Amino acid sequence: MIVQTFTKGIFQRNPVFILLLGLCPTLAISTSVKNAIGMGVAATFVLVFSNLFVSLIKNLIPKKIRIPCYIVVIATFVTLVELFLEAYLPDLNASLGLFVPLIVVNCIILGRAEAFASRNPVSLSMADGLGMGVGFTLALVLLGAIREVLGSNALLGYELIPGFRPAMIMILPPGAFLTIGFLLGFFALIRARREKREREMTKSK
Amino acid sequence: MIGELLIIFIGVVLVNNFVLVKFLGICPYIGVSKDLKSATGMGVAVIFVMTMASAATWLIYHYLLAPSPSNIWFRILGDGIDPSSFNFAYLRTIVFILVIAALVQLVEMIITKTSPALHHALGIYLPLITTNCAVLGVTVLNIDIFFKEGQAVPWSLLKSLTQGFGAGVGFTLALILMASIRERLELADIPPSLRGAPIAFLVGALMSMAFLGFSGLI
Numbered sequence: 077m078i079v080q081t082f083t084k085g086i087f088q089r090n091p092v093f094i095l096l097l098g099l100c101p102t103l104a105i106s107t108s109v110k111n112a113i114g115m116g117v118a119a120t121f122v123l124v125f126s127n128l129f130v131s132l133i134k135n136l137i138p139k140k141i142r143i144p145c146y147i148v149v150i151a152t153f154v155t156l157v158e159l160f161l162e163a164y165l166p167d168l169n170a171s172l173g174l175f176v177p178l179i180v181v182n183c184i185i186l187g188r189a190e191a192f193a194s195r196n197p198v199s200l201s202m203a204d205g206l207g208m209g210v211g212f213t214l215a216l217v218l219l220g221a222i223r224e225v226l227g228s229n230a231l232l233g234y235e236l237i238p239g240f241r242p243a244m245i246m247i248l249p250p251g252a253f254l255t256i257g258f259l260l261g262f263f264a265l266i267r268a269r270r271e272k273r274e275r276e277m278t279k280s281k
Numbered sequence: 282m283i284g285e286l287l288i289i290f291i292g293v294v295l296v297n298n299f300v301l302v303k304f305l306g307i308c309p310y311i312g313v314s315k316d317l318k319s320a321t322g323m324g325v326a327v328i329f330v331m332t333m334a335s336a337a338t339w340l341i342y343h344y345l346l347a348p349s350p351s352n353i354w355f356r357i358l359g360d361g362i363d364p365s366s367f368n369f370a371y372l373r374t375i376v377f378i379l380v381i382a383a384l385v386q387l388v389e390m391i392i393t394k395t396s397p398a399l400h401h402a403l404g405i406y407l408p409l410i411t412t413n414c415a416v417l418g419v420t421v422l423n424i425d426i427f428f429k430e431g432q433a434v435p436w437s438l439l440k441s442l443t444q445g446f447g448a449g450v451g452f453t454l455a456l457i458l459m460a461s462i463r464e465r466l467e468l469a470d471i472p473p474s475l476r477g478a479p480i481a482f483l484v485g486a487l488m489s490m491a492f493l494g495f496s497g498l499i
Contacts, residue, residue: 096308096311096478097308099304099307099308099311100304100305100306100307100308100414101304103304103307104303104304104305143382144379144382147378147379147382148375148379151374151375151378151379152375154374155371155372155374155375158371158374159371174303174305174418174421174422174425177373177374177417177421178305178414178417178418178421180374180378180417181378181411181412181413181414181417182414183308183412186412245490248493249301249302249304249489249493250486250487250489250490250493251486252304253482253483253485253486253489254482254483254486256482257475257479257480257481257482257483257485257486258479258483260478260479260482261472261474261475261479261480262474264473264474264475264476264479265474268473268474
């Protein structure tokens, strides 16, 4: 059960590619794999702990003010992340910039608190948070890898093909829109193919 | 002075457009851009809330959180203490998101009482704005740019207001352009797997390229 809850967030209900949540940091941060991993880990930390706490206090919160309560819980963990990055990883903090405080309004986190953690036990909620966080991180890394390879001819900062002139546009803002547009189209194509095959199989039976 | 404000305004509307260059507010940009009418409603509501939020968060940061001589805690308690010991700037994120949530609620209540027509037009968009990252984004950006070491730069409040208003206008511009294009796209012959969100992102890519052309403007 816990394992299922965990893997669900990675593939079937991937927050970025299937649910289309948390797009702002996904597009803005994915200029390189390093930034993508940093953002993914930070968001996963906030997701797991906000899910844990929301699940712990779910019976204490009055129904009407539950959203502000969730926001305070989330904002507390985001502030922790902010202070940690400022103190120990100033370089990463500088390249993530505005998007560290903006983890607060990442719809994945509030969405999971409201849709999952507020009605499930603690262990399941943490597994869900971890799964969604890993799914988010994988999506970010995929996008970041594509953009870094095409846009700066490198992966994790190491040059790939000497002498190849990269397409600058991919690490500029339009590149983010292009990459996610084509990726979403590609996934839709795979889904359509699979559904068609399944339909044919049921028909032939 | 006027020139400086104009540069801030044009900078945030065209050169550093919040949606197309800074990637703030992508969710409503894809979600609420299916028809022109709702895009306009959302845009007006965002301009309104962003301007109000810029003013409110500036006042709160300047008088309650920043380690400056005008900090209220310092004025009340700070006899002979250095103002920098009243540094609550780390509470910025928590306080700002709560202020924005309260502000959105307040605006909704005022509009319901005073103008039912406006409420009818903006009503469903207001609750969505709390989690629009462009609003929190512009307030944090105001603090980053218009405060140096906790001290407000000259005309800081007016500059923050201009940036808040401009960011809202830029958001609305991008949203309305997108909605107009998508209304046309309804009739276009698009490959089935690109229909919906994927084509919206590809249109966004082209718009973003167009906005890159403004980058030498200021």
